[in-house]
Amino acid sequence: MATQSTASKARTDDVADPYELRPEDAVAPPTTFRGRFRYLGPGLILSAAVVGSGELITTTALGAQAGFILLWLVIISTAVKVWVQMELAQWSILTGKTALEGYSQVGPKTRRGSWINFLWVLMDFAKILQRGGIIGGAVAAISIMFPVMSGPLETPSLTFWTVIVMASVIAMMVSGKYSVVERAAFVSVVIFTLVTAGLAFGLPLTDFGYTGSDLATGLSFALPAGAIGFAIAMFGLTGVGSDEMTTYTYWCLEKGYARWTGPDDGTVERAERAQGWIKVMRLDALVSWVICTLCTLSFYIIGAAVLHPQNLVPEGNDMILTLSRMYTDTMGGWAQWVFLIGAFAVLFSTLVASTASVPRLWANTLGILGIFDWKDVIKRKRIISVLTVVMPLIWAASFLVVQSPVIMVQIGGVASGIFLVAVVIAVWHLRRQVDRRFRSNNFWTIALVFSSLSVLFIGVYSVLKVFGVGIG
Numbered sequence: 385m386a387t388q389s390t391a392s393k394a395r396t397d398d399v400a401d402p403y404e405l406r407p408e409d410a411v412a413p414p415t416t417f418r419g420r421f422r423y424l425g426p427g428l429i430l431s432a433a434v435v436g437s438g439e440l441i442t443t444t445a446l447g448a449q450a451g452f453i454l455l456w457l458v459i460i461s462t463a464v465k466v467w468v469q470m471e472l473a474q475w476s477i478l479t480g481k482t483a484l485e486g487y488s489q490v491g492p493k494t495r496r497g498s499w500i501n502f503l504w505v506l507m508d509f510a511k512i513l514q515r516g517g518i519i520g521g522a523v524a525a526i527s528i529m530f531p532v533m534s535g536p537l538e539t540p541s542l543t544f545w546t547v548i549v550m551a552s553v554i555a556m557m558v559s560g561k562y563s564v565v566e567r568a569a570f571v572s573v574v575i576f577t578l579v580t581a582g583l584a585f586g587l588p589l590t591d592f593g594y595t596g597s598d599l600a601t602g603l604s605f606a607l608p609a610g611a612i613g614f615a616i617a618m619f620g621l622t623g624v625g626s627d628e629m630t631t632y633t634y635w636c637l638e639k640g641y642a643r644w645t646g647p648d649d650g651t652v653e654r655a656e657r658a659q660g661w662i663k664v665m666r667l668d669a670l671v672s673w674v675i676c677t678l679c680t681l682s683f684y685i686i687g688a689a690v691l692h693p694q695n696l697v698p699e700g701n702d703m704i705l706t707l708s709r710m711y712t713d714t715m716g717g718w719a720q721w722v723f724l725i726g727a728f729a730v731l732f733s734t735l736v737a738s739t740a741s742v743p744r745l746w747a748n749t750l751g752i753l754g755i756f757d758w759k760d761v762i763k764r765k766r767i768i769s770v771l772t773v774v775m776p777l778i779w780a781a782s783f784l785v786v787q788s789p790v791i792m793v794q795i796g797g798v799a800s801g802i803f804l805v806a807v808v809i810a811v812w813h814l815r816r817q818v819d820r821r822f823r824s825n826n827f828w829t830i831a832l833v834f835s836s837l838s839v840l841f842i843g844v845y846s847v848l849k850v851f852g853v854g855i856g
């Protein structure tokens with residue numbers, strides 16, 4: 385069958401199984417830079433998910449604790465991981481398989497998955513606390529705005545709004561209106577990011593202004609001992625973390641990059657389509673990186689310039705109130721409402737993205753473990769729907785028990801940093817399966833090497849810290 389033109393590509397919503405590669409679904413990729421922009425999506429959705437707990441909570445807290453001195457780490461933590469992300473996504477586009485399916489091929493392994501699959505399960509249990517922290521931040525924001533049954537941030541009010549928030553998220557996911565919710569969440573993140581970036585760049589005009597020397601200090605590559613814990617968590621959370629890298633392959637497949645490439649029939653035409661859609665994916669990932677970096681730098685600079693001089697470090701349920709000082713101290717009391725609405729929108733969009741992605745990952749894991757056939761579309765959808773209801777309830781329960789969003793998010797960040805090591809090992813193993821035509825570019829190879837070494841360093845450091853082994 386002839387390849388479809390880009391203009392007449394198949395609609396994603398009309399595909400019975402977005403994870404199946406069929407010759408009739410092949411679509412010629414766009415050949416211009418402008419044309420590629422029309423097919424962006426997975427990275428932008430990922431940005432909406434990433435610009436939440438990591439940027440809003442951990443990065444700002446790190447700036448409040450360390451000041452400008454760790455500004456360099458913000459830039460590196462968002463930049464180095466994107467190359468691993470793109471390499472993993474390229475493998476998925478060429479094979480039509482998810483990241484978790486790729487991890488199952490890395491030895492030592494069993495018939496039911498490899499050590500990386502089991503490590504992912506352990507990491508995701510730790511991530512329960514992080515997602516609970518995201519819920520906690522969102523619930524705290526709305527509890528401050530509209531306290532119910534008690535004062536703001538008291539248990540009755542927090543419990544009430546936790547129930548409301550979780551019911552709304554689950555209802556939206558189960559109703560099948562995720563695309564509408566995701567677009568709305570993305571718009572809210574973009575708006576809040578623009579406001580935050582504007583405030584960060586406008587700080588020199590306020591009483592909390594910073595100078596060029598402050599920024600220069602932040603690029604000195606120093607690492608204060610007192611900020612190491614925050615730094616490790618920030619590296620695992622900001623930019624693209626190991627779970628986002630894994631999830632990105634699912635979004636690329638569901639977007640259609642692999643399906644439009646078509647199954648590998650060994651022809652030159654298929655290889656050219658693959659090259660074209662891989663270029664689209666790389667642009668998609670780089671645009672996402674720019675958004676995440678701009679947002680992360682803005683949050684860090686605000687924390688360093690406004691909170692650090694006042695010795696204000698976000699902690700416990702008072703985190704949202706402390707973070708709101710970034711706005712009220714510079715724009716006045718009215719700005720607290722602006723911040724609270726924006727913070728709720730950012731954290732809620734992250735929660736929505738997690739509710740959409742994590743059930744997919746767990747359903748795929750159950751398939752790898754042989755509990756059901758992942759290719760059975762009806763059963764797959766049913767399992768994902770059940771997990772969409774159950775998992776957010778577990779995350780919410782973790783928040784109501786712990787009630788310390790900052791610590792909960794940090795725990796998830798450290799777990800993500802550790803799992804990055806496994807992801808790097810998997811990427812280099814899977815890279816050997818890729819045709820040499822797709823790994824012959826020296827620039828991409830050098831970037832991947834640098835990215836991998838950086839990730840391995842921080843991952844090994846995280847492991848040693850967990851077991852109480854100090855360095856230096």
